[in-house]
Amino acid sequence: MANLFSKNYNKRTRFTRVCIGEAIFSLMDKKDYKDIKISDIVKRAGVSRMTFYHYYETKEEALADFFHEIVAGYIRECISEKEKVGEFHQLSSIVHALRYFDRYASFILKLVDARLYYIVIEAMNAYMKNRIMPRYKIPVYELYFYGGALLNVFVMWELNGKKESPEEIAGMVAGSIRTTDRE
Template identity: 50%
Template structure:
């Protein structure tokens, strides 16, 4: 069964879920993930505990869902726009630029020791969207995915002194 989002929620549901995800990010800037309570999330978003539990069983699911929405947005914006070659300069650049629009989220997860959630999501995207389309060996894709995510995180941590284009041009997999 696919782990990628299936757009099973209405726009209103998606908005509520995205608000909860953004609340968790904001709370993670103030305190450690382990110290965040469901009550903190519901207060920050202005929803009831019943609404929270309508969508989620835990705060971890909030983060995973938010990450899946980010991936869904990437798929909607970029699926079908790339050449027959993978990886390419164009898709590396597109990924860096898209990730950059969610840099706070990526960095907060990294600081919280939740890098594995990011890596799992990127690997799932590669397994379900890239491997079937390009017929590339999975470990080659995993190496690209890991390098891309690591380069992105380090680029952000180092203040993005280079342009995304320069990073994509120097990427060894393209």
């Protein structure tokens, strides 16, 4: 996969890339992911094939880029609401993450259903390594463990109908972290 996420995109190219991602997401409502063709995507997005291939080699790259845009929005929100969000391991931070990504649950569950879970886990790992590790100096494998566990909890919470509140889920997750820290 090309390193899409290190490119410096401007607002115009971001708009085009988001349109492509949203087109794929929309098409996933109507077709199995494997049956979606590039021609379907460009028609739905209102762009040319040449534009699609300017940014991506595959539809998986387009979905990964779209999901990274979602994560970038999460980062911007965390920065702008720092007092409300709290620090990395705090309950308030976990609640905030659950609520934020719940807005995109349909997209995330479509990726899971299409057997593209790796897109979500790769984005989580990149976030942990590039945003959390430098700030908190937590070993990278501890971050991968935490991120993977939190992601799995989120997906299962969504799949099971969100019977618990974000606060209840955060309490369980934070409780298991404290238990692990004591052992």
